[in-house]
Amino acid sequence: MIILGLHFGHDASITVMKDEDVLICYEIERHKKKKHVIGIEYSDVVACLADVNIQIEDIDYATVTSTQLVEYIFPEPEKLNIKLQHHSGHKGIPCALVDQLGITPEKFxxxxxxxxxxxxxxxxxDHVYNLMLPDSLKKTLLETEHTLPSFEKFIEVPLWNERKSLKDISNTDFSSMMNDAIRHGFHYPVTLLLNGREIPSFVFAHHYAHIAYAFYQSPYEDAAILSNDGAGGGDQKYPCGMFAYGTGDKLYPYTPNTLAAGEMYDLASISINLDPGKLMGLSSYGQPRFYSPEFVGNWYDFNKRPSSDWVDHCLKEAKQLGYDLTYFGDREHILEPINVDFAASTQKLIEEILLFSVSAMYNSLQSSNVQTPNLCFSGGVALNCPANTRISNESPYSNVYVPPAIGDMGLSIGSAMALYYNILGKPRTLKKQTPKHAYLGGTAAERSIPRALDAYREKVTITECENVASDIANMIHRNQVIALFTGRSEVGPRALCHRSIIANPQHEENWKRVNEIKSRELWRPFAPIVLEGEEEKYFYGCPFPSYFMLFNAIIKTDNIPAITHVDRTSRIQSINADCGIIHDVLQQYKALGNPAVLMNTSFNGPKQPIIEEPEDAIEFLLTTEIDAVYLNNFKIEKLGR
Known part of the structure; x- marks a missing residue:
């Protein structure tokens, strides 16, 4: 069975799933070279299918999602379009909105x-979404009607219409929600038009796809599942996130959680003129002096607008405490006390909200006679490494799983998995956690390396290495900075050593040096990679192994200063043989008398997606002070080195 998963919102992506195997997750930003790009065009689908040698005629079903309030846009509607109409291929496939509620396409x-x-x-x-839209989609939006609205209203349950705080949720019995109508209530049948072919398809709720990805990718037979991202809330039910329970191939989203954590973090980041990832790094420089427990909860715990009121609260507290507010949000003075303490206070708030949320979810499942030691977490908020670590260390759950593509790029995977397992009822084979779950990019870029080498042969020195791992290890041992372009690219926002810049962490100056190579702010920290099984020699305080750079560890040693943040934390990646050539590099680097730790950061420049094309990798070499780029076993250096 072939399922085509399409996510049209920001961080747009395409997934091809063959039975239980994800053949590819095609992140469109990497190919359009526009970070967080919105929308899918027909050419994107063609390129993705060609990469895995799948024809349009091979597709059995398709699934579609978008980001909340982001339209589906069809610049070539005769080639790629969604029709709100049923298809004969939907026959026999359960859908509560049709089967129990009789909702017609017109009503939907x-x-x-x-x-x-x-x-x-x-x-x-100046809105960030303007930067995410390709010109062809802008033209379609302004000049035609070839769009569909976002769909986030699916099954309605009276219990969910009650305004429940997290404390209320904690004490509620949701056992009545563990039924087929609920688990079949978050999709609606539509028809995908793909170059003249009509394909039976399903629109899925945004957070339903998030929780499906987290659970079905996990190694757990059953689990509690939490999703949250930056969407607003209040009386809107689905946009903020869900509490859910998964068992076997079944998925039960048993209540909206109406969390404000994601929106609060996003607005705080905007207020300080940083993106959320940078705010997370900045928070380590400050102290949470403006933190207040009165902001811990969900939308129904507040009699105010939590996001804007949080910023106002912090500025009021800062003024009363005598802070100089002159440089608030000034990126040239971002390390001023007002900025770092605002970031630290916001970080602590989000951690406390998430801990409270996970506890409420645990108690609500206990009230519903459901017990599981496992937790899965997805949605953009799950990129917050310090929060994930505290959940792992302090929550009632023994095991915590956070998959690599937890932003919206993972929705195309999640919706395809939701259809295959939960809707079509295919049996689920449990798979152990492995770094391979991240390497879902295509093979076309790797196949185009010879073309790139030919194009740049007059401008660079090209050496084919007999032992590429040894060559890289020796370069880093000599304190050279190199970039890796090897194998299939990583899915998700974190570089996991297939498209990475690697440096020696024992030289403190490499912190500044690599930031300068990438044209990043000099205060921003870097992450370590470490051989699996040797984590505890250098780190403690987070679950090991940690394959996807989604947990923070505390550093034991003073010998790796380039990846030691100001609070002695670092978001680690555990490396084993499934990670590819970097595993051999680390082993060879260790054999030279070094610690089994290297510095790792994404292979890209400022405001750019992770590099996907070999030509761009070589251009990076030519325009920066990096020492070498490795395209598989080819070492590329500037002329005259």
Whole structure:
């Protein structure tokens, strides 16, 4: 069975799933070279299918998702389009909205949420979504009607209409939600038009796809599942996130959690003119002096707008404490006390909210006579490494799994898995956790390396290495900085050593040096990679192994200063043979008398996605002070080195 998963929102992606195997997750930003790109075009689908040698005629079903309030846009509707109509291929496939509620395509169309992209294009030229839209999609939005609204209204349950705080959720029996109507209530049958072929398809709720990805990718037979991202909330049920329970091939989203954590973190980041990942790194420089427990909870714990009120609260506290507010949000003075303490206070708040949420979810499942030692976490908020670590260390759950593509790029995988297991009822084979779950990029870029080498042969020195791992290890041992372009690229926002810049962590100056190579702010920290099984020699305080750079560890030694943040933390990646050539590099580097630890950061420049094309890798070499780039076993250096 072939399932095509399409995510049209920001961080747009395409997944091809063959039975239980994900053949590819094609992140469109890598190919369009536009970070967090919105939308899918027909050419993207063609390129993705060609990479895995799948024809349009081979596709049995398709699944579609978007980001909340982001329209589905079809610049070539005759080639790629979604019709709100049923297909004969839907026959016999359960859907509570059709089977129990009799919702017709016309009625479902009425549930579409009014999108905001045309308004942003006309009135908010500085809005971040403007930067994410390709020109062809902007033209479609402004000049045609070839769009569909976002759909986030699916099954409605009276219990969910009650305004429940996290404390209320904690004490509620949700056992009545563990039924087929609930687990079949978050999708609706539509028809995908793909170059003239009509394919039976399903629109999935955003957070349903998040929780499906987290659970079905996990190694657990059963688990509690939490999702949360930066969407708003209040009386809107689904946009913030869900509490769910998964068992075997079944998935039960048993209540919306209406968490404000993601939106609060996003607005705080905007207020300080940083993206959320940078705010997380900045928080280590400060102290949480503005933190207040009155902001811990979900939307129904507040009698205010939690996001904007949090920022106002911090500034009011800062003023009363005598802080100089002159440089608040000034990126040239980002290390001023007002900025670092604001970041630290926001970070602590989000950690406390998430700990409270996980505890409420645990108690609600206990109240529902459901017990599991396992927790899965997804949605953009799950990129917060310190919060994930505290959940692992302090929550009631013994095991915590956070998959690599937890942002919206993972929705195309999650919706395809949700259809295969939960809707079609295919048996689930449990798989052990492995780094291979991250290496889902295509093979076309790797196959194009010879073409790139030919194109640049007059501009660079090319050496084919007999033992590439040894060559890389010796370069790093001599304190050279290199970039890796090897194998299939990583899915998700973290570089996991297939598209990475690697340096020696024993030289403190490499912190500044690599930031300068990447044109990043000099205060921003770097992550270590470490051989699996040797983590405890250098780190403690987080679950090992940690394959996807999603947990923070505390550093034991003073010998790796280039990856030691100011609070002695670092988000580690455990390396084994499934990680590819970097495993051999680390072993050879260790054999030279070094610790089994290296510095790792993403292979890209400022405001760029991770590099996907070999030509771009060589251009990076030519325009920066990096010492060498390795395209598989080819070492590329500037002329004259």
């Amino acid at each position: 169309a009425e549930t579409g949420l009014q999108g905001w992209l045309p308004l942003i294009l006309r009135e908010r030229s």
